[in-house]
Amino acid sequence: MNDAKQGSRFRVTVPMLCLPLCLAAAGCGASGSVSGKISYKGEPLGGGMVVFSSAEGKSSASAPIGPDGHYSIDNIPSGAVKISVETASAKPVKAPPGGMPTPPPGAMPKDIGPSMYNQAPQPKGKYVAIPENYADPEKSGLTYTVTGGSQSYDIDLK
Numbered sequence: 398m399n400d401a402k403q404g405s406r407f408r409v410t411v412p413m414l415c416l417p418l419c420l421a422a423a424g425c426g427a428s429g430s431v432s433g434k435i436s437y438k439g440e441p442l443g444g445g446m447v448v449f450s451s452a453e454g455k456s457s458a459s460a461p462i463g464p465d466g467h468y469s470i471d472n473i474p475s476g477a478v479k480i481s482v483e484t485a486s487a488k489p490v491k492a493p494p495g496g497m498p499t500p501p502p503g504a505m506p507k508d509i510g511p512s513m514y515n516q517a518p519q520p521k522g523k524y525v526a527i528p529e530n531y532a533d534p535e536k537s538g539l540t541y542t543v544t545g546g547s548q549s550y551d552i553d554l555k
Contacts, residue, residue, distance in 0.1 A: 427545035432469035435482060437527050437554040441466025444487025444522020450534045452477040464522050473543045480539035483532040487522040527554055
């Protein structure tokens with residue numbers, strides 16, 4: 398009879414001890430989704446990339462900036478982040494003088510034609526020049542604290 402009481406007490410104690418540990422473990426693994434618009438001097442950026450880097454430098458998450466300045470990043474570990482924004486990747490690319498060389502006859506399928514060799518690939522979006530310091534998370538001055546779940550955060554560069 399005494400053994401039954403001890404067994405019963407043990408079953409009640411173990412779940413009570415595990416509950417706080419399970420809750421603590423669940424909180425440590427929380428991640429969030431952040432979306433919003435990025436603008437420079439009140440005008441939306443038209444392309445580029447935004448990067449959220451953990452303040453400790455352990456992880457980062459990035460997303461392209463849409464033509465209307467919108468961005469959305471999923472699965473960012475919760476905690477303090479430093480933010481960097483670059484628009485150089487949206488800058489138009491100019492073809493070299495005379496375009497790219499035309500390949501020798503028979504070197505490419507007939508349905509493609511040489512006209513593709515006279516054009517440089519163009520990035521998506523509209524290029525907006527911003528100060529270079531925004532591309533460096535250590536110099537941008539942009540920070541945010543990510544929490545679990547979905548959240549909105551607009552970034553206005555000055």
